Amino acid sequence: MTDLKSIPTSKEDLDRYEVENIFHSWSYQPSQAPLRVVSAKGIRFVTEDGRERLDFSSCFASHNIGHQDQRVVDAIVAQAKTLCGFAPNFSTKPRATLAKMLAEVTPGDLSRCFITLGGTEANEAAIKIAHQYTGKRKIVGRYRSYHGATAVPMTLSRGDARNWAQVEGGTDWLSVPQPYCYRCMFGQKYPDCEMRCVKYVDEVMELEGGADKIAGIIFEPITGANGILIPPPEYFPMLRAVCDKYGALMIADEVMSGFGRTGKWFAIDHWNVVPDIMTMAKGTTCGYLPLGVTIARKHIGDKFKEQFFSHGATYAGHALCCAAAVRVLQIYEEDNLIENSAKMGKYLLEKATELKDKHPCVGDVRGLGLFVGIELVKNKKTREPIMPVAAKIRPGLNPKLEVAKRLGELGMMAMAANPGNTINLAPPFIVTKDEIDEGIGIMDKALEVADKYAV
Numbered sequence: 184m185t186d187l188k189s190i191p192t193s194k195e196d197l198d199r200y201e202v203e204n205i206f207h208s209w210s211y212q213p214s215q216a217p218l219r220v221v222s223a224k225g226i227r228f229v230t231e232d233g234r235e236r237l238d239f240s241s242c243f244a245s246h247n248i249g250h251q252d253q254r255v256v257d258a259i260v261a262q263a264k265t266l267c268g269f270a271p272n273f274s275t276k277p278r279a280t281l282a283k284m285l286a287e288v289t290p291g292d293l294s295r296c297f298i299t300l301g302g303t304e305a306n307e308a309a310i311k312i313a314h315q316y317t318g319k320r321k322i323v324g325r326y327r328s329y330h331g332a333t334a335v336p337m338t339l340s341r342g343d344a345r346n347w348a349q350v351e352g353g354t355d356w357l358s359v360p361q362p363y364c365y366r367c368m369f370g371q372k373y374p375d376c377e378m379r380c381v382k383y384v385d386e387v388m389e390l391e392g393g394a395d396k397i398a399g400i401i402f403e404p405i406t407g408a409n410g411i412l413i414p415p416p417e418y419f420p421m422l423r424a425v426c427d428k429y430g431a432l433m434i435a436d437e438v439m440s441g442f443g444r445t446g447k448w449f450a451i452d453h454w455n456v457v458p459d460i461m462t463m464a465k466g467t468t469c470g471y472l473p474l475g476v477t478i479a480r481k482h483i484g485d486k487f488k489e490q491f492f493s494h495g496a497t498y499a500g501h502a503l504c505c506a507a508a509v510r511v512l513q514i515y516e517e518d519n520l521i522e523n524s525a526k527m528g529k530y531l532l533e534k535a536t537e538l539k540d541k542h543p544c545v546g547d548v549r550g551l552g553l554f555v556g557i558e559l560v561k562n563k564k565t566r567e568p569i570m571p572v573a574a575k576i577r578p579g580l581n582p583k584l585e586v587a588k589r590l591g592e593l594g595m596m597a598m599a600a601n602p603g604n605t606i607n608l609a610p611p612f613i614v615t616k617d618e619i620d621e622g623i624g625i626m627d628k629a630l631e632v633a634d635k636y637a638v
């Protein structure tokens with residue numbers, strides 16, 4: 184064994200370790216190391232080759248407040264000097280404070296939370312709570328969703344090719360379409376459709392055992408990785424009514440859409456609907472440290488005063504991560520960042536929409552807040568998708584990866600490796616109009632790569 188104090192760390196050594204010693208997420212294992220990031224500030228990051236690039240993905244919609252905000256670094260350092268972490272059966276000040284802050288910012292009486300280390304764990308906890316609270320086994324998932332990489336969220340990530348390798352289980356599940364008006368699975372047009380997609384959920388829930396069997400439905404209020412899908416105004420109020428009819432819990436996965444990404448604290452706030460359970464991660468700590476949250480309404484939380492709460496984790500409510508989250512939440516407020524997401528989001532959508540007329544490959548542009556999707560097509564008229572669903576996991580089918588490569592060469596990162604046909608733009612909330620112009624200028628050039636696939 185090499186002496187651990189003298190592990191060689193030249194550029195070549197590090198590149199070799201990347202290639203030989205790391206599983207890289209959701210990909211064929213590369214023969215070349217990815218670019219190494221050495222620093223980041225605000226909305227830009229610098230790689231080892233000295234190049235600076237724009238981060239228009241906020242590192243998968245997590246770094247909402249921007250990179251290396253000294254206020255968060257100071258809060259982490261202060262907490263680390265006092266107490267990094269402790270066994271979760273004891274209280275710590277950051278954990279208790281964060282729990283109260285989350286109860287304040289989330290809608291309605293969402294108030295009791297379980298604090299984990301990431302989004303998938305938050306969804307695991309949500310599903311367990313739904314099963315334990317209702318005593319029922321079936322969870323409805325929606326096609327074109329992503330809820331995380333561990334077993335149950337992956338099982339419920341319906342219609343995302345990453346799900347195909349999953350040995351499904353941990354819950355009884357069934358699938359329904361989501362309101363994807365650009366490609367309605369019922370072949371309908373809004374508003375003539377009279378919300379066929381919600382009526383279908385009602386029918387499916389009834390046929391699958393209704394109040395006896397359905398524990399809940401999990402959904403991204405605005406679907407992220409699978410294409411910035413924004414439901415019509417009626418959708419969530421109607422879904423709320425269907426869930427109430429069958430005593431099924433509404434589980435809102437706000438891991439990507441939460442904390443101001445769509446211009447309100449949470450995406451579901453655009454519909455004024457209170458879900459029974461909400462999950463979050465990413466923007467809770469903005470990537471400064473890992474953290475995820477599952478929060479439940481009061482009556483659900485209170486039931487576990489009489490019923491054993493059968494879930495836990497050694498690092499549940501980790502003090503250091505909670506201290507980072509406390510400071511991040513204050514910064515959203517202090518700097519009016521959520522208002523800025525709404526304001527700059529309008530500008531970003533306007534500028535991105537201009538790309539639709541310029542590029543044969545752009546079929547649709549949609550967004551809310553700083554969460555804007557550019558949907559690529561082979562044919563604008565027929566709306567034929569630029570690639571099949573399997574493109575995410577099979578080589579050679581994915582023109583979006585060529586766009587991603589071109590973006591990198593031109594000096595920007597966006598969310599182009601996500602499944603589906605959409606490239607998502609999700610810059611940090613501190614972005615300015617000039618930076619949006621710069622990003623859209625780069626995007627304009629990069630899309631030329633995809634234009635050659637379009638007719």
Ligand SMILES: Cc1ncc(COP(=O)(O)O)c(C=O)c1O
Nearest residue numbers: 301302303329330331438439464
């Ligand atoms: C909506 C949604 N839910 C859950 C997850 C999983 O979160 P994590 O990667 O932190 O486990 C993600 C990740 O992108 C997500 O977008």
